[in-house]
Amino acid sequence: MxxxxxxxxxxxxxxxxxxxxxxxxxxxxxxxxLEGCEICRRxxxxxxxxxxxxxxxxxxxxxxxxxxxxxxxxxxxxxxEAAARVAPSRRRMPxxxxxxxxLTAALLLVALAIPVSTxxxxxxQQLLEPGTRxxxxxxxxxxxxxxxxxxxxxxxxxxxxxxxLVSDPVDAIQPAARARAAEDCSATDGQGDCxxxxxxxxxxxxxx
Amino acid sequence: xxxxATGLTEADTESATLLxxxxxxxxxAFESFFYRYQRVVFAxxxxxxxxxxxxxxxxxxAFLRAYASRATLDPxxxxxxxxxxxxxxxxxxxxxxxxxxxxPIDDLVHGALPRTTPGPLERRETELYVExxxxxxxxxxxxxxxxxxxxxxxxxxxxxxxxETPSTVKHRIRSGLTRLRDEIADEEAxxxxxxxxxxxxxxxE
Numbered sequence: 001m002x003x004x005x006x007x008x009x010x011x012x013x014x015x016x017x018x019x020x021x022x023x024x025x026x027x028x029x030x031x032x033x034l035e036g037c038e039i040c041r042r043x044x045x046x047x048x049x050x051x052x053x054x055x056x057x058x059x060x061x062x063x064x065x066x067x068x069x070x071x072x073x074x075x076x077x078x079x080x081e082a083a084a085r086v087a088p089s090r091r092r093m094p095x096x097x098x099x100x101x102x103l104t105a106a107l108l109l110v111a112l113a114i115p116v117s118t119x120x121x122x123x124x125q126q127l128l129e130p131g132t133r134x135x136x137x138x139x140x141x142x143x144x145x146x147x148x149x150x151x152x153x154x155x156x157x158x159x160x161x162x163x164x165l166v167s168d169p170v171d172a173i174q175p176a177a178r179a180r181a182a183e184d185c186s187a188t189d190g191q192g193d194c195x196x197x198x199x200x201x202x203x204x205x206x207x208x
Numbered sequence: 209x210x211x212x213a214t215g216l217t218e219a220d221t222e223s224a225t226l227l228x229x230x231x232x233x234x235x236x237a238f239e240s241f242f243y244r245y246q247r248v249v250f251a252x253x254x255x256x257x258x259x260x261x262x263x264x265x266x267x268x269x270a271f272l273r274a275y276a277s278r279a280t281l282d283p284x285x286x287x288x289x290x291x292x293x294x295x296x297x298x299x300x301x302x303x304x305x306x307x308x309x310x311x312p313i314d315d316l317v318h319g320a321l322p323r324t325t326p327g328p329l330e331r332r333e334t335e336l337y338v339e340x341x342x343x344x345x346x347x348x349x350x351x352x353x354x355x356x357x358x359x360x361x362x363x364x365x366x367x368x369x370x371x372e373t374p375s376t377v378k379h380r381i382r383s384g385l386t387r388l389r390d391e392i393a394d395e396e397a398x399x400x401x402x403x404x405x406x407x408x409x410x411x412x413e
Contacts, residue, residue: 014382018356020363043389050388053338054357058255061358066250067264071242077268078275 006040009033013040017047224283231278238278241287242271248288249295255358256299256351258339266302270295293369296351303347341391349384356381 012030015022022030034040067073226244229237249270253263273294274287281287342350355366363381367374 010386011382014385015378018381018385020378020381046389046393047385050338050341050385050392051357053392054342054353054388057338057342058358058360061251061255064251064254064260066246066267070246070250070264070267071239073264074242074268074271077272081272 005033006037009040010043013044014047017044017051223287227278227281227283227287230275238275241274245287245291246271249291252292252295252359253299255354256296257302258343262302266295266298269298289365289368293371296355296369300347300351303350337395338388338392341388341395344391345384345387349380349387352377352380353384353388 009030012022012026013034016027016030034044223241223244226237226241230241246267249267250263253266253270254260257263257266270291274281274291281290342353345353351370352366355361355369356363361369363374363377366372366377370377372380
């Protein structure tokens with residue numbers, strides 16, 4: 001059989017095997033060619049085998065069950081992304097960055113000088129008592145990310161707890177946050193929008 | 209797996225209710241939405257990437273995007289095509305980033321070992337075999353073959369998901385099958401012989 005002739009019918013034969021639409025005359029010609037061409041017959045058989053193999057994979061894909069913890073994984077991702085969204089905003093440089101950085105440096109110097117003058121070590125790692133969490137620990141499961149700050153001055157670390165309300169995904173997904181918001185809303189005597197659950201939350205107004 | 213691959217265009221009142229609930233910020237609606245469409249999204253991801261852990265990550269990403277886009281999703285239409293489109297795009301991005309390590313590990317290990325039994329391949333072995341050949345195809349060809357043969361989508365549905373013309377999809381299916389056939393033939397030719405097969409005449413013992 002002429003290889004050129006094989007080439008001419010190859011696409012049509014593959015389309016036929018793949019179940020794709022082929023014009024009647026083209027199909028008839030390709031079938032006629034196939035009758036007398038051993039090479040094309042073998043190729044078509046190999047293509048059919050590949051399709052059978054794909055069919056077996058399909059059965060496996062159809063039978064595969066999603067993870068039973070998929071919803072929990074999604075919730076963890078939402079919280080992780082919300083925390084990541086909070087973190088870069090802290091790194092963003094404000095317009096008056098040089099002035100603020102000088103101010104921060106001055107404050108740091110003062111903070112370090114106080115323990116030195118009172119006889120305490122100024123080493124940064126000793127500003128925290130053993131067993132206390134490092135500053136700005138971000139965690140949270142109920143729609144708010146409590147951020148714990150530790151004051152260096154005084155007898156011991158006095159944690160200041162702030163609650164950063166992250167934007168929509170967390171508080172919208174977490175029922176606890178909404179329930180609390182609804183409670184707060186009723187407690188504020190109708191000041192918030194109770195119908196949508198976006199009323200004022202303790203710790204400050206809702207960020208946009 | 210009833211209806212997950214076929215309900216592409218039919219409007220679905222339950223999904224409309226869920227989407228409306230998501231728009232209103234109802235967390236239970238999002239949870240129900242997730243459980244309703246999790247399976248189709250997972251099957252789509254698994255069909256394309258062929259790896260369970262990655263498919264689960266893609267499922268998360270797809271639903272995060274669905275949540276972020278809840279205001280723009282049309283409640284009058286089934287969200288399945290949208291979800292499949294997002295999933296396919298995420299899977300294709302993953303495959304492009306990891307194109308050199310797509311073969312399953314157990315297949316790589318298995319391929320390195322000589323076969324001890326001649327004759328027809330076991331069912332599971334064939335699946336891994338075809339999967340590893342599929343993983344070696346260029347991503348666009350692999351994607352159309354997975355959508356067509358693993359997820360049983362029509363040419364029109366694949367064209368809509370990939371934002372291509374039906375003739376482009378047909379062309380890719382044809383090219384993909386030809387490449388897959390050749391990959392399988394190469395794999396067969398390069399496969400170690402079963403240990404109990406006597407050497408060919410003239411070959412040193």
